[in-house]
Amino acid sequence: xxxxxxxxxxxxxLKTIFDIQREHGRxxxxxxxxxxxxxxxxxxxxxxKLAALNLVEYEPYQGVVLTPAGEKIALEVIRHHRLIxxxxxxxxxxxxxxxxxxxxxxxxxxxxxxxxRIDAVLGYPTTDPHGAPIPKxxxxxxxxxxxxxxxxxxxxxxxxxxxxxxxxxxxRYFAELGLRPGVDVTVVAVAPxxxxxxxxxxxxxxxxxxxxxxxxxxxxxxxxx
Amino acid sequence: xxxxxxxxxxxxxLKTIFDIQREHGRxxxxxxxxxxxxxxxxxxxxxxKLAALNLVEYEPYQGVVLTPAGEKIALEVIRHHRLIxxxxxxxxxxxxxxxxxxxxxxxxxxxxxxxxRIDAVLGYPTTDPHGAPIPKxxxxxxxxxxxxxxxxxxxxxxxxxxxxxxxxxxxRYFAELGLRPGVDVTVVAVAPxxxxxxxxxxxxxxxxxxxxxxxxxxxxxxxxx
DNA sequence: GTAATGATTTAGGCATTCCTAAAACCAGTC
DNA sequence: GACTGGTTTTAGGAATGCCTAAATCATTAC
Ligand SMILES: [Mn+2]
Ligand SMILES: [Mn+2]
Ligand SMILES: [Mn+2]
Ligand SMILES: [Mn+2]
Numbered sequence: 001x002x003x004x005x006x007x008x009x010x011x012x013x014l015k016t017i018f019d020i021q022r023e024h025g026r027x028x029x030x031x032x033x034x035x036x037x038x039x040x041x042x043x044x045x046x047x048x049k050l051a052a053l054n055l056v057e058y059e060p061y062q063g064v065v066l067t068p069a070g071e072k073i074a075l076e077v078i079r080h081h082r083l084i085x086x087x088x089x090x091x092x093x094x095x096x097x098x099x100x101x102x103x104x105x106x107x108x109x110x111x112x113x114x115x116x117r118i119d120a121v122l123g124y125p126t127t128d129p130h131g132a133p134i135p136k137x138x139x140x141x142x143x144x145x146x147x148x149x150x151x152x153x154x155x156x157x158x159x160x161x162x163x164x165x166x167x168x169x170x171x172r173y174f175a176e177l178g179l180r181p182g183v184d185v186t187v188v189a190v191a192p193x194x195x196x197x198x199x200x201x202x203x204x205x206x207x208x209x210x211x212x213x214x215x216x217x218x219x220x221x222x223x224x225x
Numbered sequence: 226x227x228x229x230x231x232x233x234x235x236x237x238x239l240k241t242i243f244d245i246q247r248e249h250g251r252x253x254x255x256x257x258x259x260x261x262x263x264x265x266x267x268x269x270x271x272x273x274k275l276a277a278l279n280l281v282e283y284e285p286y287q288g289v290v291l292t293p294a295g296e297k298i299a300l301e302v303i304r305h306h307r308l309i310x311x312x313x314x315x316x317x318x319x320x321x322x323x324x325x326x327x328x329x330x331x332x333x334x335x336x337x338x339x340x341x342r343i344d345a346v347l348g349y350p351t352t353d354p355h356g357a358p359i360p361k362x363x364x365x366x367x368x369x370x371x372x373x374x375x376x377x378x379x380x381x382x383x384x385x386x387x388x389x390x391x392x393x394x395x396x397r398y399f400a401e402l403g404l405r406p407g408v409d410v411t412v413v414a415v416a417p418x419x420x421x422x423x424x425x426x427x428x429x430x431x432x433x434x435x436x437x438x439x440x441x442x443x444x445x446x447x448x449x450x
Numbered sequence: 451g452t453a454a455t456g457a458t459t460t461a462g463g464c465a466t467t468c469c470t471a472a473a474a475c476c477a478g479t480c
Numbered sequence: 481g482a483c484t485g486g487t488t489t490t491a492g493g494a495a496t497g498c499c500t501a502a503a504t505c506a507t508t509a510c
Contacts, residue, residue: 009497029458042498044459049496061458061505091316092342102336109330117317234467254488267468269489274466286475286488 003076008108011077012036013046014055017066018074022144028063072139079135080107080115082128085165087118089129096129097171130171131162131181131217147221149185150197150213157186158218170215178202179216228301233333236302237261238271239280242291243299247369253288297364304360305332305340307353310390312343314354321354321400322393355396356387356406356442372446374410375422375438382411383443395440403427404441 003011016035020027029047033040051058055070066074084103088094094102119125119137127133135141145161152158160183163174174180178201188205189198196207228236241260245252258268276283280295291299309328313319319327344350344362352358360366370386377383385408388399399405403426413430414423421432 007496030456038497039499040458041460041500046497088339092339092346094339094342098338102339105334106331109334111327113323114313114317114319114327117319121317232466255486263467264469265488266470266490271467 002112003073003080003108006073009046010050010053010055011073011108013050014066014070014074015077015081017056017064018071018078021066026063026065032064075135075139075141077107078141079137080110082132082134083115083118083122083125084110085128085130086122086125086134090122096165096175097168099129100165100168127162127181128165129181130165131160132165145217145219147218148214149187149199149208149216149218150210152187152190152197152218152221153224154187154190156222156224157184158221159184160216161219162217164215170212173212174216177206177208178204185218227337228298228305228333231298234271235275235278235280236298236333238275239291239295239299240302240306242281242289243296243303246291251288251290257289300360300364300366302332303366304362305335307357307359308340308343308347308350309335310353310355311347311350311359315347321390322396324354325390325393352387352406353390354406355390356385357390370442370444372443373439374412374424374433374441374443375435377412377415377422377443377446378449379412379415381447381449382409383446384409385441386444387442389440395437398437399441402431402433403429410443 006014013032013036016032017027020031020035024031029040029043032047033043036043038046047056047058047064050056050064050070054067055073056064056066058064081103084106085099088099088102089096125134133142147158149158149160160179160181162181163171163179165171179185183201186200187197188200191197194210196209197213198205198207199213200206231239238257238261241257242252245256245260249256254265254268254272257272258265261268263271272281272283272289275281275289275295279292280298281289281291283289306328309331310324313324313327314321350359358367372383374383374385385404385406387406388396388404390396404410408426411425412422413425416422419435421434422438423430423432424438425431
């Protein structure tokens, strides 16, 4: 059964459940409600529907987990979303803080045929403009990055792997700093008491808050000096 | 008020009313129902809603006409639709018998910003792949072509202006014949009793049914020999 | 162990958009 | 001027997806 057999709402629920499940395992009603901007009561209603469709396993009061069928659809929606983001940025020059909103709508109406054409035109990309991996056609997805910029210690270097794409203002801030996937970063100093990090990007130093640094995933980290 | 203030349904109703109104003036409930694939009863219900929104003028039992506000929205939706068709064909190589279905869905979720980017990338095109004019940003739209291929007499030549885009199978047939907007056509013979026309396209002669020829609009017609 | 607290579900509604069946209307015919 | 066939509207209902308020559950604090 193709994506289009399910409503936009169902698609967004499954996608969001997948996201939360990656980070926190079993997905609680409230967490899902918060992420979707719906009331917990509404989420309970939809969850029951998803369970009836065998897209999630639901234990009342215990949250949900995706079934294989549900995960397959979630990955298809995420593939649409990230391919579209990449296409908008690359082919149409849409700024990276705007691609998310556009993809959020387009992802639900993209045909499989057009998905393939976009994939081919882009040369089969593996990540979206924010560094998030694009699921392959068969539903394969590499494991998420575990290290965040805020985890690094003074003197460590790393490569920016992925930045959170949900807050356009934060993305504009990252762009100003030159903080993009693929760019090398060095931690020059870490202020105590949860204070800011001083990082070097492109030979320029910037102070960034600890919380913001938690929204940046890194890879290829050098050992502690 | 931007497009997005109205539901997909409302957008499709207005677009369809505009189309029918161009051909037949005042739009009857049944005509609208048929075009949309809804029951007449449903159409009556929606019509009342559109009237309450001041998007159509509604006279019970007498059908509807778009108000200026309704026409403005219709033209915006049609602009989206045709720009998208053109973009899909030109930038992504989607065959011309498939662009309509894809555009039908995408048209409702296209932002004004992306609309502008697509317009610019294409070099501000004036027609879609089927020859239909693309409304300008300000809502300007040239008058429809009045002469159809089936109106021509033996010996007359003309240029293909526009073909109907609602039947993918017919579009594939046109493509086979080389019958595309911009191509010159000459009527070699017209069979009597509503029979077929023999036309020359690209120096090749084809017999086409009278009805099918009615789905082809032409311009630059030569005087009768 | 009980009591408070926060999370979750249930109950009852609302808006949207569609449907079928039945009633009402309109126009052209006799 | 009544009949009649087709058109249109009204009546009543279903599915989807959301809401608030109230009840219930589970857990943590004492
Ligand atoms: Mn979405
Ligand atoms: Mn992204
Ligand atoms: Mn549409
Ligand atoms: Mn077209």
